[in-house]
Amino acid sequence: MDNVGIVVEDLTGAIAFFLDLGLELEGRATAEGEWAGRCTGHGDQRVEVAMMRTPDGHSRVELSRFLAPEVIDDHRNAPVNSLGYLRVMFEVDDIDDTLARLDSHGAQLVSSEVVNYEDFYRLCYIRGPEGILIGLAQNLR
Structure with a gap:
């Protein structure tokens, strides 16, 4: 890619x-x-x-x-189960530190928490500037 x-x-x-x-x-x-x-x-x-x-x-x-030409459509606030391109996910070293840095840009968790997937990953979706949907993953192993 x-x-x-x-x-x-x-x-x-x-x-x-x-x-x-x-x-x-x-x-x-x-x-x-x-x-x-x-x-x-x-x-x-x-x-x-x-x-x-x-x-x-x-x-x-x-x-x-x-x-x-002018932008003709806006998908920024589409729910996570919408068809088509939705989000890109980044692996980060420290998800809590990353969230703290992105807070100054208005980034907010899509749900109310960062989840732990079988002690393998900590995961969350955030909405960044303009509603851009980003996934964050911290490898725990």
Whole structure:
């Protein structure tokens, strides 16, 4: 896998959130013009893009802010059993520390607790900025 794409309204805020999650900003640019629209099917588009790289260097999250055409749908508050892309999960070293860091971005647990899965993982889903759904997993072994 090369990357997972997430469309946001506040690119700077989303970058700050993923930086505090432990990702690194690989680059930021604007993709525009007919060539970009041929790829996505949107014709002449203009999109601000930030590529965030995981600390191990194996995966990336592409954050996009569409300037043109306008965003036409909003799935940010869809429940966790909705069809289609829903969330991306990150393994973290310390889930409590990660939650404390992400609190300044308004991140909130989807349920009221972090759960323990058979003493193998501690798991939770959070809603980050703009309602982005993120899974967190801490390996206990």
